[in-house]
Structures are given as structure tokens and as C-alpha cells.
Amino acid sequence: MQPPLKMRDIVKRFGTMTAVDHVDLEINAGEVHALLGENGAGKSTLMNCLFGLIRPDEGVIELDGEAVEVTSPKRALALGIGMVHQHFKLVPSLTVAENVFLGTEAHAGPFVKEAEQIRTVERLSAEYGLEVKPRDKVRSLSVGAQQRVEILRALAKDVRILVLDEPTAVLTPAETERFFEVVRGFAASGLAVVLISHHLSEVRRIADRVTVLRRGKRVAANRIDEVTNADLAALITGNDDFAPSTVEMGTPGEVRLKVDDLRLRSARGLDVVDGVSLEVRSGEIVGVLGIAGNGQTELVEGITGLRAVVGGTVSVAGTDVTGGSPAAVRAAGLVHIPEDRIGRGMAGYWSVADNIAVGRLDDALGSDRFLSRRRIGGLATALMGRFDVRASSPRQLAKRLSGGNAQKMVLARELSKDAGVVVCAEPTRGLDIAATAFVRNELVTRRDAGGAVLLVSSEIEEVTQIADRVLVMSAGRIVAEYSGRRPTEAEVGRAMLEGKK
Amino acid sequence: MTQAPPPTDAHNDAPVTSEQIPPRTNWFTAARRVVPLGLSQSVIAVVLGVVVCFVIMLFVAENPLEAFGSFVFGTFRNPYSIGSMIAIATVLVLTALAAAVGFRAGAFNIGAEGQLVLGGLAAAVVAGNAGVQGIGAQILALVAATVTGALWIAVPAVLRVKFRTNEILTTLMFNYIAADLALFLVTDFFRDPDSGAVETPPLDESVWLARILPPPSPANVGVFLVVVIAVLAWIFFDRTRTGMRMEAAGLQPAFAEYLGVKSGRYLFVSLAVSGGLAGLAGGVAVLGITHSYISGFSPQYGFLGITVALIGRLRPLGILVAAALYASLMTGATAMQASSNVPFSLVFVLQGVLILLITSQRLGRSGS
Numbered sequence: 001m002q003p004p005l006k007m008r009d010i011v012k013r014f015g016t017m018t019a020v021d022h023v024d025l026e027i028n029a030g031e032v033h034a035l036l037g038e039n040g041a042g043k044s045t046l047m048n049c050l051f052g053l054i055r056p057d058e059g060v061i062e063l064d065g066e067a068v069e070v071t072s073p074k075r076a077l078a079l080g081i082g083m084v085h086q087h088f089k090l091v092p093s094l095t096v097a098e099n100v101f102l103g104t105e106a107h108a109g110p111f112v113k114e115a116e117q118i119r120t121v122e123r124l125s126a127e128y129g130l131e132v133k134p135r136d137k138v139r140s141l142s143v144g145a146q147q148r149v150e151i152l153r154a155l156a157k158d159v160r161i162l163v164l165d166e167p168t169a170v171l172t173p174a175e176t177e178r179f180f181e182v183v184r185g186f187a188a189s190g191l192a193v194v195l196i197s198h199h200l201s202e203v204r205r206i207a208d209r210v211t212v213l214r215r216g217k218r219v220a221a222n223r224i225d226e227v228t229n230a231d232l233a234a235l236i237t238g239n240d241d242f243a244p245s246t247v248e249m250g251t252p253g254e255v256r257l258k259v260d261d262l263r264l265r266s267a268r269g270l271d272v273v274d275g276v277s278l279e280v281r282s283g284e285i286v287g288v289l290g291i292a293g294n295g296q297t298e299l300v301e302g303i304t305g306l307r308a309v310v311g312g313t314v315s316v317a318g319t320d321v322t323g324g325s326p327a328a329v330r331a332a333g334l335v336h337i338p339e340d341r342i343g344r345g346m347a348g349y350w351s352v353a354d355n356i357a358v359g360r361l362d363d364a365l366g367s368d369r370f371l372s373r374r375r376i377g378g379l380a381t382a383l384m385g386r387f388d389v390r391a392s393s394p395r396q397l398a399k400r401l402s403g404g405n406a407q408k409m410v411l412a413r414e415l416s417k418d419a420g421v422v423v424c425a426e427p428t429r430g431l432d433i434a435a436t437a438f439v440r441n442e443l444v445t446r447r448d449a450g451g452a453v454l455l456v457s458s459e460i461e462e463v464t465q466i467a468d469r470v471l472v473m474s475a476g477r478i479v480a481e482y483s484g485r486r487p488t489e490a491e492v493g494r495a496m497l498e499g500k501k
Numbered sequence: 502m503t504q505a506p507p508p509t510d511a512h513n514d515a516p517v518t519s520e521q522i523p524p525r526t527n528w529f530t531a532a533r534r535v536v537p538l539g540l541s542q543s544v545i546a547v548v549l550g551v552v553v554c555f556v557i558m559l560f561v562a563e564n565p566l567e568a569f570g571s572f573v574f575g576t577f578r579n580p581y582s583i584g585s586m587i588a589i590a591t592v593l594v595l596t597a598l599a600a601a602v603g604f605r606a607g608a609f610n611i612g613a614e615g616q617l618v619l620g621g622l623a624a625a626v627v628a629g630n631a632g633v634q635g636i637g638a639q640i641l642a643l644v645a646a647t648v649t650g651a652l653w654i655a656v657p658a659v660l661r662v663k664f665r666t667n668e669i670l671t672t673l674m675f676n677y678i679a680a681d682l683a684l685f686l687v688t689d690f691f692r693d694p695d696s697g698a699v700e701t702p703p704l705d706e707s708v709w710l711a712r713i714l715p716p717p718s719p720a721n722v723g724v725f726l727v728v729v730i731a732v733l734a735w736i737f738f739d740r741t742r743t744g745m746r747m748e749a750a751g752l753q754p755a756f757a758e759y760l761g762v763k764s765g766r767y768l769f770v771s772l773a774v775s776g777g778l779a780g781l782a783g784g785v786a787v788l789g790i791t792h793s794y795i796s797g798f799s800p801q802y803g804f805l806g807i808t809v810a811l812i813g814r815l816r817p818l819g820i821l822v823a824a825a826l827y828a829s830l831m832t833g834a835t836a837m838q839a840s841s842n843v844p845f846s847l848v849f850v851l852q853g854v855l856i857l858l859i860t861s862q863r864l865g866r867s868g869s
Contacts, residue, residue, distance in 0.1 A: 306758065327761025338759060347753040358749055359760060361742040370740040 003028045004192060005050075005081075005161050010059035012045055019045040020056070021216035027161060032183060032193045034207035034224070036200075036236055039292055039458060042216040043196050047163050051083040052076040082154025083163040086170070088146050092139035096132050097121045100153045124155050128189070129182055143268050144175035151182075162186060163194040168202060169293055172270060180206050198291045200229050200497045214238050229498055237460060237493030245486055247444055250468045252281035256317055256452035257303070257334070257421045263311035264295075264302045272298040274476035275312070280452040282420065285443060287467030288456045288478075291496050295476035296456045297339055300425045303454070304336045305329040317420045335414040337407075337424035339456075345410040348399030352391050352409055353380035355398045359413040387412035388438060404435030411442055422446055425456045440466050460489050460496070474499030543812050543819070546858035547826065553854045558843055568841035575836030576829040582836060584718025588790050589802075590828035591720075594727040595782035596806025597824055598734055599650075599775045601815040605738060606771030607751030607764075608661065612672030613779035614803025615679030616653045620646035620780025621787040622683050625701045625794035626691055628708040628787075638708040643784045650780015651773045653679060658772035662765045668772070676803070684796060691794070699796035710789035721789035728821065730778070735817040747771060779803060800831070801849070808852045811859040 005027040012020040020042045027033050037043045049056045052070040060067050063079055070076050076083070090099050097117045106113040106120070121134040130148040132141075138149060147167065154162055164183070168176045183206055186193050197203050203210060204224060212220040212235040220227070220235045227235075257280040264273035273295045280286045290296050301307035303314050305326040313322045316332035324332075338344040346355045357365060357376040364379050365371060380394040389408045391401060401409060407427065415422065424443065428436040444466055447453050457463050463470055464486050472480040472495040480495035555569050562568040576582045596613045603610035610616075628642035657671035684699065693702040710721035738744040750757035750764040751771075757764050782802060791798045809827050813819030831848050838845045 304759075305761075325761060325763075326759060327763075330761050336759065340755070343753070344755045344759045347749055347756050349752055350749075354745065358745050361745065370736065371742065371745070373739070 004064055006060075006062040006065075007046070007050065008060045008062065010046060010049055010056045010061075012042075012049060012054065012056050018216050020049070020213075022059075023213065023216070023218045024221075025211055025218070026221075027192045027194060028209070029160070029192045030187050030190050031208040032187050032195055032206050034203040034210045035194055035196045035213065036198075036203065036210055036232065037213035038236060040215075041213040041236075043213055044165060045216075046213070047083065047165065047194065047196060050076070051081060051163060077154075077157045077159065080158065080160040081163070082157060082159035082161070084147070084150045084154060084165065084167060086165045086167075088150050090138045090146055090149060092137070094138060095134065096136050096138060096141075096149050096152075097134035099138055099149055100134075100156050102153075104157070120156060121152060124152055128155065128185055130155075142175075143170050143270075144172070144179070147171070147179070148182075159191070161192045161194065163196070165196045166198065166293075167195065168197070168199070170268070170270070176202075198293075198497070199499060200232055201499060203232075204229065212236055230494060233494040233497045234490060236497060237489055245465045247440075247466050249486075250283045250285060250447050252284040252468070253450065254282055255279050256282050257423075257454060258315045259299075259303060259312070260314075261312035262299070262302055262309065262314060264298045264307055265310050266298065271310075272476050273302060276473070276476070276478055277312075278454075278471060278478065280421065280454050282450045282452045283447055284469065285447050285453040285455055285467045287463035287470045288454065288473050289460060289463045289470055289492055289496060290458060290473035292458045294474050294499075296458070296473055297425065298476075299473070300336070300339065300423055300454075300456050303329075303423055304334065330419075333419045334421040334423060335417050335419040337410055337414050337422070337427050339425035339429075341407055341410050346398045346406060348397065350398055351395045352384065352389065352398055352401065353377055353394035355409055356380045356383055356394075356413045360417065363417070383412040383416050384409075386416070387442070404431045404438075407431060407435065407439060411439065415442055415446060420450075420452060422451050422453045423456070424453070426458065427455070428457075428459070428462060436462075460492055464489060464492065472496055540814070542859065543814060543823070546855055547812060549858055550851050550854045551830075554847055554851050557847065557850060562841055562843050564841060568837050568843045571837035571840050572830065572833045572843075572847070575833035575840075578836070580714065581718050582832050584714040584720035585835070586825070586828045586832040587714075587720035587724055588718075589831055590824040591723040591727050591789065592782050592786045592802050593806055593809050593824040593828055594731060594820055595778050595785060596802050597809035597813060597820045598727075598731060598806075598817060599778035599782065599803075600807045600810035601813070601817070601820060602734070602771050602778065603775040604810065604815050605751050606747050606768055606775075607754065608768055608772055608775070609669045610654065610672050610772060610775045610779070611669055611807065612654060612657065612675045612679075612803070613775075613782070613806050614799065614801060615672075615676035616650035616776045616779035617783035617786070617799055617803045618683050619653050619679050619783065620650040621783030621798060622686060622691075622701075622794045623649035623780070624784035624787045625704065628704050629691075629702060631708075634705065634707045639710065639788060642708065642788060643781060646784025646787075647777040647781040650783065651777035653780065654772050654776025658769050658776070661772065662769045683794075687794065687796060693793070701794040703793045704788070708788065709792055710785065719790045723785040723789045726785070731817040731821050738817070743767075779806070782806070800845075805831075805848075805852060808855050808859075812855060 003026045007025040010020050010023045023046055035043050048054045050061065050070065052072045052075050061070055068079055070079065091102065100121055101117045106116045118134040125132050130152055132145055132148050138146060168179060171179060183193055195207060207224050210222055210224050211218060212232065214236065259276060259278045262273055262276045263271065266272045276299055278286065288296055298307055302309055305324050305328060309323045313320060315321060316329060316334045319332040321329045321332050342348065353376050357379060360379065365375055377394055384391065384394060387408045389412055390405050398406065398409065427439050431439065443453055443455065455463060455467055469483040470487055470492060471478045472492055474496060479499055554572065558565040558568050576586045596617060599610060599613045624642040624646040627645040628638050631638040631641050653675065654672065657668050657675060660666035660671055661668040687699055687701060691701045693700055710723045712721055714720045738748060746762045747767040749760060750762050750767045754764055786798060786802065787794055805827065809823045810820060813823035830851065834845045834848045837843050
């Protein structure tokens with residue numbers, strides 16, 4: 001039988017970057033097709049092409065053998081292609097039925113046929129086992145139920161192809177179980193399901209076929225029972241032979257940062273960090289590696305006082321700072337290079353000088369009651385020189401810095417401080433090669449000067465290059481630890497993807 | 502503006518479990534960002550605003566050139582007008598500082614008008630009934646005005662800090678409550694029985710703010726007071742640690758939180774200061790210009806202060822210049838109304854145009 005959907009030779013470029021590079025994809029009816037790949041491998045871009053959110057530069061999309069132009073999501077729905085995004089797009093104050101039919105209301109003249117909408121939702125809900133009450137307000141629903149509403153919204157348009165973008169990331173384990181049954185039900189009823197995922201264990205349980213993308217290219221398309229998890233992990237991470245690390249191992253001293261059985265919750269009540277324990281010693285870089293969204297961001301927030309601690313303890317240089325404010329954690333001797341350097345790490349509408357000075361108000365600017373502009377300028381100029389922050393002057397607005405220089409500015413403020421513990425998250429994300437090397441070198445220099453560095457990253461290469469110890473985090477837990485040597489990419493890649501202890 | 506990054510996987514794969522605070526993008530955000538923008542934006546806005554006024558005059562005035570001349574230069578044609586300009590500028594500096602303190606701490610106090618009205622009433626009542634005369638009564642009255650303004654914003658401030666209630670709405674609504682409350686208090690308790698208007702009895706001349714120009718010019722020593730306050734505000738924001746932290750909290754709350762700044766406390770204090778300054782503006786207007794509380798004594802000083810603050814790029818010293826400029830146009834508009842058929846309300850047209858131009862993100866973008 002002819003597969004209902006074929007994407008052939010799809011190419012999508014953003015500027016000089018080719019996000020999707022001559023990719024083919026065939027989706028069969030009655031099957032769950034998993035789309036695997038690292039962050040940035042092109043999975044979402046490819047699916048956005050399919051759903052009409054972006055137009056491919058080259059290539060053809062064929063439905064039942066006929067080439068179609070998917071110009072908009074509306075067109076995609078008309079063609080029978082539905083997509084459920086990771087971030088729900090629901091109106092909380094409206095009911096389930098109203099959300100399902102938002103924009104496509106069943107109507108008689110200007111009047112909405114509410115009873116008919118409710119009946120349709122009830123029918124679909126029963127047919128696919130998607131339990132919802134059509135009259136409930138969406139704001140009163142759990143995340144799992146909201147996701148069911150999103151799926152119903154696609155089903156109400158009679159889609160034949162349903163794309164699910166990382167559907168389980170927001171679900172509790174129990175909700176995930178139910179969700180899998182529903183997805184199997186879709187396939188059984190003849191729908192073609194595309195599942196974007198990061199988790200091999202999940203994919204193995206519900207997918208029939210897999211397509212693996214790496215750096216925009218399709219590297220494999222198989223039946224799931226023809227490949228092992230080890231094969232898939234290797235395909236996804238690619239076993240790129242990174243140059244062996246030239247950074248010597250550090251010489252660890254006493255424990256500076258101790259995290260014991262830390263538990264944190266998301267706003268939606270999920271256990272995003274579920275009992276993490278780790279230690280960072282002086283003279284050591286400890287890398288925490290994981291696929292984005294496995295609790296690393298929250299772990300950093302929990303340690304640095306930016307997120308309420310549900311259980312466990314955090315101590316910095318022997319001081320218990322559990323549940324302390326960011327100010328208390330800093331006072332105990334911790335500096336933080338945040339993941340979101342633009343939103344958290346700086347004020348874009350301030351000058352570079354002020355951005356540096358504001359973190360050093362109590363130590364580097366003297367004890368005078370009033371600040372001296374000359375002193376602020378002097379401090380900024382000195383640190384900009386030492387950390388190679390390239391700006392037209394210290395008075396340049398921070399928002400006009402390039403990504404690399406903005407990060408160096410954050411480093412200048414944080415690393416110039418005499419603190420025993422450095423916590424940094426994704427410190428080289430989005431930076432060019434030179435800036436990346438600079439940042440890594442600064443972290444190693446800090447380690448050699450006796451600093452305890454916690455490096456949280458989703459870049460395998462980064463962590464395996466400079467960390468002295470590597471912890472792999474998955475679903476809020478530490479699932480693997482490598483000490484005494486730097487692990488290979490394949491080892492950590494597999495641990496990240498399988499997520500098993 | 503920088504180009505939006507391409508939608509990549511990395512973007513979609515952002516951790517969904519972390520709560521992202523959506524940035525507040527409205528013209529209020531734009532207002533806060535006026536601070537670093539170049540002087541050019543203010544200059545272009547004022548020039549364009551005046552040009553728009555001229556175009557309006559071309560349509561409505563019998564003699565547009567004469568009306569325009571009065572509007573722009575009317576202030577400087579006689580010493581009385583110059584005195585009026587100084588007196589109005591004195592009040593505008595205070596209401597503009599009130600707006601600027603709020604903006605720089607991340608809050609939009611649009612209720613300066615109400616705080617000013619009640620502050621003015623408090624000043625009139627205290628100065629008239631203090632039992633002391635002269636400078637002592639003046640100080641008591643101005644303190645009463647300031648405290649009243651600060652108390653009037655306390656409810657919106659608490660609602661904002663504790664419950665994240667939008668202060669733009671609450672402070673705006675409090676203007677109407679203030680107007681009716683003042684009307685009620687004056688008519689029922691403090692009204693001058695000898696006057697046909699809704700006003701308090703005229704104040705004794707000893708409690709007037711001393712004139713600095715011969716009568717009847719209303720220019721008064723309040724102008725020195727506001728210059729001192731503006732300089733203090735400048736020192737606070739530019740030269741103190743607290744000022745820098747407060748501004749970080751206002752400009753980028755996530756950054757301030759990360760630095761360990763307690764944003765809520767700063768926000769409350771700055772709103773109280775903002776309300777206090779607006780109340781003081783009412784006191785200065787009553788003791789310095791009207792010499793009694795007259796219902797409707799404020800030609801919307803509170804709202805005009807927002808415009809002045811924006812033209813002054815929320816910088817205290819810029820506000821001094823902007824207030825003088827705006828006051829001269831207001832005085833000119835009074836002269837224009839007398840000498841032509843163009844009404845004073847042209848000032849409010851100018852205000853609207855200026856706010857649009859100043860908060861526009863593209864106008865006169867400087868390369869600073």
C-alpha cells in the first residue's frame with residue numbers, strides 16, 4: 001500500500017545554517033513513527049514544514065501520491081495533518097468544547113451550535129479513550145487533560161496524520177502510561193502518528209518505525225525491532241570523533257558544594273528534580289550532562305536559591321543554604337553564570353559598565369556611601385580587558401553586544417569575584433568557536449586556582465572536554481556517573497538517551 | 502531591533518517545566534526603555550509634536566501664524582508669563598519625578614493626579630488650621646501633602662506587591678476616587694462659606710511660598726525646592742547602590758532576582774516615594790500658586806508629569822529641562838487662548854502626540 005504521506009528531499013535553510021538537509025520521510029497509516037535526534041537536529045523544523053508553519057526551500061510533500069503545498073496550519077488541517085505542540089495553545093477561561101472548536105465553531109448563522117460541539121467532543125472522547133468533560137473550563141484541568149484537549153482539537157478536524165511534539169515531557173508517569181494507550185489506539189484506528197521524542201525507552205515501547213536525524217540529515221530509517229538502543233544512541237549522537245581533550249585532570253581538594261537528595265517541583269507540580277545528590281570539590285569541574293528538559297535548569301535554580309526547595313539540602317563551603325535567597329547563596333561564596341544570559345544574566349538596557357558594577361557593588365567599588373562613576377568605569381575597563389569583552393566603550397548598551405561578548409561580560413562580573421563555587425549552565429550555548437574556547441579556558445583556569453565548578457550542559461562535547469567528573473541526568477535523577485577518567489561520547493550519549501540507571 | 506532567531510529545534514526543546522515569565526511588552530515597557538535612549542529622540546519628538554500642533558492650527562485658527570507665535574513664544578513676551586512658566590514648571594518637575602521614580606523601579610503610577618489633588622487639599626487644610634504661621638506652617642503643610650500622596654498610593658502599592666494587581670489600573674481608578682473624595686471633604690467640611698466656588702478659605706499670606714518675582718507673578722521658592730529634590734533623585738539613581746539595585750529590579754526583574762535583590766520591597770518603597778512626590782506637587786501648587794484649594798485647580802499636572810518624565814528620558818536633570826519646556830508651551834497656550842480662537846486644550850493634543858512619539862521604538866534611534 002502506498003504510504004499516505006511522503007516528504008521528499010526537504011531542505012530548509014536559515015541564513016547560512018541548513019536546518020533540514022535533503023530529508024526524506026515516509027509515514028504509514030496505522031503506525032507510530034518516531035522522529036529522533038538531538039536538540040537542533042532538525043526534527044521540529046521538519047515537522048513545522050509539514051504543518052505549514054514554515055515553507056521548505058526545496059522538496060516535495062506528497063499526500064496519497066499527489067504533491068501538495070502546505071501554505072499554512074489551516075491548510076495543513078484541511079489536508080488532514082494535525083500537530084500537537086509541546087506548549088499548549090489553549091484559552092484557560094473557555095470550556096473544553098469551546099477550545100476544541102475555537103476558530104472553527106459549528107454555527108448556524110451567527111450562533112454557535114454548542115450542543116452539537118459538545119456531542120462531537122463526547123463522541124471523539126469516547127472513540128479514542130481521551131477522557132474529558134466537554135463543559136469543564138480548561139483552567140481547572142490537569143496538564144494531562146489539557147494535552148487531551150489539544151489532541152481532540154486536531155481530531156475534531158478529521159486528521160489522518162497526527163504529529164506529537166515531545167508529548168510526554170509534561171506528563172507524570174501515570175499520565176504517560178495512559179497517553180501511550182491512547183496513541184496505540186490512534187494507530188489501531190488507522191491514523192498515522194508521528195512522535196517527536198528524545199527518550200529511547202519511550203520510543204521502543206510505542207513506535208513501529210524510527211527515523212533519526214542528525215544535524216539536519218536523515219541518518220537512518222528503520223523498523224524499531226531492527227535496531228538496538230545502542231545503535232540508535234550511536235546514530236543520534238553520531239559518535240563524532242571529537243579531538244581528545246587536551247585539558248589535564250584537576251586535583252580535587254575539600255568539598256565546596258554539597259547537594260544532598262535535592263527535590264524540586266515545577267509550577268505544574270511535577271517532580272522535576274527527584275532526589276539529586278552531588279558534591280563538587282575545590283580544584284574540580286563536575287559536569288552534569290543531560291538532554292534539555294530533564295531537570296538540569298531546575299537543579300541550577302534550586303542550588304542558587306532561585307527555586308523553592310521541596311526536600312533535601314544544599315550547602316556551599318560548609319554553610320547550609322537550603323531554601324536560602326539568591327543573596328544568601330551568593331554570600332556563602334557561590335557565583336552563578338546563568339543559562340538565560342540575556343534575561344537573567346544582564347540588563348540589556350544598561351551599559352556594560354553598569355552590568356558589571358551591579359554585581360560588585362559591595363566588594364569592588366569601595367566602601368564610600370556614594371558610588372564613583374570613575375571607579376565603576378575603571379572596574380569595567382579593567383575587567384573588560386581581562387575577559388576580552390569587545391565593546392565600543394564601557395558605556396555601550398549591553399543589548400548591543402554579540403552573544404559571545406555578552407557571555408564574557410557575565411563571566412567578567414561573576415568570575416572576577418572571589419567565590420569558592422562557580423555554578424554555570426550552558427555557558428557556551430550559541431557562542432562561536434573562539435568565544436567557546438575562551439569560556440572553557442576561563443572555567444579551567446578557575447578550577448586550577450582552586451575553584452569548585454559545577455558545569456551543567458546539554459553539550460556532550462563540552463562536558464567530556466573539560467569536566468573531571470561527569471554525571472548524567474535524566475528525568476530529574478542522576479543516572480550515571482563517570483569519575484577518574486573522561487567518558488567517551490558514546491558512553492554518555494547512551495546514558496542520556498536511555499535514561500536508565 | 503535584532504532579527505528574530507530562526508525557529509530551530511533548540512528553541513522548541515526548551516524545558517517546558519521551567520516557568521517562563523513572559524516579558525511585559527506594552528508601551529509601559531517601552532517607557533522604561535526611554536532611559537538609555539538618546540537625546541535625539543526627545544528633541545525629534547518635541548519638534549514633531551509642535552509641528553503637529555501647527556498643522557492643527559492651520560485648520561482651526563483664524564490667524565494660524567499669530568496663534569502659533571503665541572503658543573511657542575508667548576511665555577517670553579512679559580515677565581508675568583515667565584513667572585507663570587516657572588510656577589507651572591515647579592509643579593511639573595515634581596509630578597514628572599513621581600512618574601520617573603515609578604518607571605525606573607518598574608511600576609507605572611498613572612495616579613499622580615489623584616495623589617496631587619489630595620496632597621493639595623491636605624496642604625490647604627493643614628496650612629489653614631495648623632495654629633502656627635509662616636515657615637513652620639509651610640513645612641507642616643508640605644509634609645502633610647507628601648504623606649497624603651504616599652498614603653493614597655499605599656493601597657495600589659500593596660495590591661501590586663502582594664497580589665500582583667496591575668497598578669496601572671488601580672492607580673488610574675484611584676484618581677476618580679480621589680476627585681470625588683476631595684469634592685466631598687471640601688463641600689462638607691472645609692468649604693469657604695463666603696465663596697461661590699468649591700474652594701477652601703484663602704490662606705494667610707504668611708503661609709504662601711515666598712514669591713521670587715514681583716506680584717502678581719506666581720513664581721515662588723518652590724522652584725529651589727524642586728531643583729534640590731531633582732538633584733537628590735539624580736544622586737540616588739546614579740550614585741547609590743540602592744538606586745542601582747532598584748533600577749535593576751525595575752528594568753529586568755529576573756536579573757535582579759538573580760543578583761539577590763529583593764524586588765518587592767524596592768517596588769513598594771518606590772511607589773510610596775512616587776505618590777509622595779505627587780502629593781508634594783499638590784502642596785506646592787496650592788501654597789505657591791492658587792493659595793487655597795480650589796476644586797479643579799490642577800490642569801492635569803499629574804498626567805502631564807508622565808509626558809514630561811518621558812521627554813526628560815526619566816532622568817532627573819532631563820526632567821528639569823523638559824518641565825521648563827513644557828511649562829513654557831502651557832503658558833504660551835494660555836496666551837494663545839487669549840489672543841486667538843485656538844483653545845488651551847491644544848496642550849493635551851501635544852501631550853498625546855509626544856507620548857506616541859517618545860514611546861515609539863524606532864524614532865531617532867541612537868547608536869549609543
